[in-house]
Amino acid sequence: MTRLGLAFTSAILALLLVEFLRHRRRPLPAYGWIGLLMLALAETMMFRGIKPVTIYFTPVAWTCYILLADAAVLALAGHSRLHDEPSRLAQVALLSIPLWLVFEAYNLRLQNWMYVGVPTNWAAGLLGYGWSFATITPGIFETADLVEAFGWFQPARRVVFSPAAERDMILAGLVCLILPLVLPQHIAAYLFALVWIGFVLLLDPINHRLHLPSLVGDLAAGRRGRLYSLLVSGWVCGWLWEFWNYWAAAKWHYIFPVAQQWKIFEMPAPGYLGFLPFALECFAMYVTAAWVLGKTGLQNHKSQITNRQSPGDPISR
Numbered sequence: 001m002t003r004l005g006l007a008f009t010s011a012i013l014a015l016l017l018v019e020f021l022r023h024r025r026r027p028l029p030a031y032g033w034i035g036l037l038m039l040a041l042a043e044t045m046m047f048r049g050i051k052p053v054t055i056y057f058t059p060v061a062w063t064c065y066i067l068l069a070d071a072a073v074l075a076l077a078g079h080s081r082l083h084d085e086p087s088r089l090a091q092v093a094l095l096s097i098p099l100w101l102v103f104e105a106y107n108l109r110l111q112n113w114m115y116v117g118v119p120t121n122w123a124a125g126l127l128g129y130g131w132s133f134a135t136i137t138p139g140i141f142e143t144a145d146l147v148e149a150f151g152w153f154q155p156a157r158r159v160v161f162s163p164a165a166e167r168d169m170i171l172a173g174l175v176c177l178i179l180p181l182v183l184p185q186h187i188a189a190y191l192f193a194l195v196w197i198g199f200v201l202l203l204d205p206i207n208h209r210l211h212l213p214s215l216v217g218d219l220a221a222g223r224r225g226r227l228y229s230l231l232v233s234g235w236v237c238g239w240l241w242e243f244w245n246y247w248a249a250a251k252w253h254y255i256f257p258v259a260q261q262w263k264i265f266e267m268p269a270p271g272y273l274g275f276l277p278f279a280l281e282c283f284a285m286y287v288t289a290a291w292v293l294g295k296t297g298l299q300n301h302k303s304q305i306t307n308r309q310s311p312g313d314p315i316s317r
Helices: 002-023 030-047 057-077 086-110 122-134 136-149 163-182 192-209 215-220 225-247 269-295
Strands: 113-116 251-254
Touching: 002 057, 002 136, 002 225, 030 057, 057 122, 057 136, 057 225, 086 122, 086 136, 086 163, 086 192, 086 269, 122 136, 136 225, 136 269, 163 192, 192 215, 192 269, 215 225, 215 269, 225 251, 225 269
Parallel strands: none
Antiparallel strands: 113 251
């Protein structure tokens, strides 16, 4: 199954490269080449077993990838997160840590994955966890920016959800998030899929009602780019997460009781579908969290998340 994973990952990267070369407007910025060279060097050191790269390989790889993806967006669209507003990208990275810890909290009960090879020294371990978690949301957003810069998705027919439908979505989200916590653990272990969809069902309609960026609002305006780009981003990032995790010394193992005999890298094959709604959750959770921090005076949410004026604008800027 590892060969199948390598084939899928290679095909995805090849598609991204072809589309980048087709739509590129300017040369790749220097920091993109730096990211690419650092990634190649990290891969080489990892396969040669050179520490501490083998231990911190996953966050190192994702940091290099974020540099490369952002540079590619700049070459395609003429603007990017890191180039235009690096402090905001840093804030996205910092907020990514507590947002992912929400899922870690669920995992304490559901026991769907475990970590191995993490340094026993608490400082080194916290560095690995914190650095890794800080790359999650930026990785999703940068990949979605890259996909949207390809111009694949055009405005389409408006899809408007009634207030009653939005209430039903919020209720469904609450049910999805509560059930895994109240059912017996041996049953709840099968229900992590509810967590992967619960937050987007709960939070996105709330974001819409608060007049914040939302997928529901995009659909009502006939914009599909953000939704589709995030879905593609989840698929791309999912394969890259599992690909880089598979070779790292410090890594995660999936132990949920489904399809363990059908693993591609470390992930049982059906689990890859979960990365699609996870990308939507990253967006919805980030928008809500940034708004809450703005309301409490800890963060200016108006400068963090501005609604797009056209389908070609970035995901969240």
